[in-house]
Amino acid sequence: GAVVSQHPSWVICKSGTSVKIECRSLDFQATTMFWYRQFPKQSLMLMATSNEGSKATYEQGVEKDKFLINHASLTLSTLTVTSAHPEDSSFYICSARTDSQWEEQYFGPGTRLTVT
Amino acid sequence: GQNIDQPTEMTATEGAIVQINCTYQTSGFNGLFWYQQHAGEAPTFLSYNVLDGLEEKGRFSSFLSRSKGYSYLLLKELQMKDSASYLCAPMDSNYQLIWGAGTKLIIKP
Numbered sequence A: 001g002a003v004v005s006q007h008p009s010w011v012i013c014k015s016g017t018s019v020k021i022e023c024r025s026l027d028f029q030a031t032t033m034f035w036y037r038q039f040p041k042q043s044l045m046l047m048a049t050s051n052e053g054s055k056a057t058y059e060q061g062v063e064k065d066k067f068l069i070n071h072a073s074l075t076l077s078t079l080t081v082t083s084a085h086p087e088d089s090s091f092y093i094c095s096a097r098t099d100s101q102w103e104e105q106y107f108g109p110g111t112r113l114t115v116t
Numbered sequence B: 001g002q003n004i005d006q007p008t009e010m011t012a013t014e015g016a017i018v019q020i021n022c023t024y025q026t027s028g029f030n031g032l033f034w035y036q037q038h039a040g041e042a043p044t045f046l047s048y049n050v051l052d053g054l055e056e057k058g059r060f061s062s063f064l065s066r067s068k069g070y071s072y073l074l075l076k077e078l079q080m081k082d083s084a085s086y087l088c089a090p091m092d093s094n095y096q097l098i099w100g101a102g103t104k105l106i107i108k109p
Helices: none
Strands: A004-007 A010-013 A019-025 A032-038 A045-051 A067-073 A076-081 A090-097 A111-115 B003-005 B009-013 B018-025 B032-037 B044-049 B053-057 B060-065 B070-075 B084-090 B103-108
Touching: A004 A090, A010 A019, A019 A032, A019 A090, A019 A111, A032 A067, A032 A076, A045 A067, A076 A090, B003 B084, B009 B018, B018 B084, B018 B103, B032 B060, B032 B070, B044 B053, B044 B060, B044 B070, B070 B084
Parallel strands: A010 A111, B009 B103
Antiparallel strands: A004 A019, A019 A076, A032 A045, A032 A090, A067 A076, A090 A111, B003 B018, B018 B070, B032 B044, B032 B084, B053 B060, B060 B070, B084 B103
């Protein structure tokens, strides 16, 4: 149990276009979902935390108008990278957690974004 | 501030035992997680400690000392597939995981 999927697993897009990444909890209801970004050989960087039905809470330095997060249901959250630039190329990972704050976060497999 | 300190890289031999240490400073504390991350993949959960002491789970064990801000992950009977990065992630008072860069473990035959 506790499976989180992400789609797509990799995507290449042109500079200036937008890309949407989906994160789904397949067998549990995710009260909270997290979006991370990870550059090569660096730590996970939390971008935002979203709770179902409410606006996402963005970390300092993350542009909320550029990285649009929607957590429309207890099993789906989406991250849209708008007007992507080459510096947005990274590994984007979502994770999900049930309503227990002490529970582990279940990670999706990640999405590798390359902006050309 | 909040920070995590782990060795950047460690090397061990197949079949041996390795201990990966982690010291941390956080605003509040609600337990500590260890995750494994293979290159190019997302992290996978290994263990969670919230009380002092040792938690054993098969070949992996994790230890916590809250007063010292210290944890370690012990891997026994190392296998080649254990080559990965190991991430120590304490949870702060806001139930947010604090991530360091992790320890890259290289297993040699």
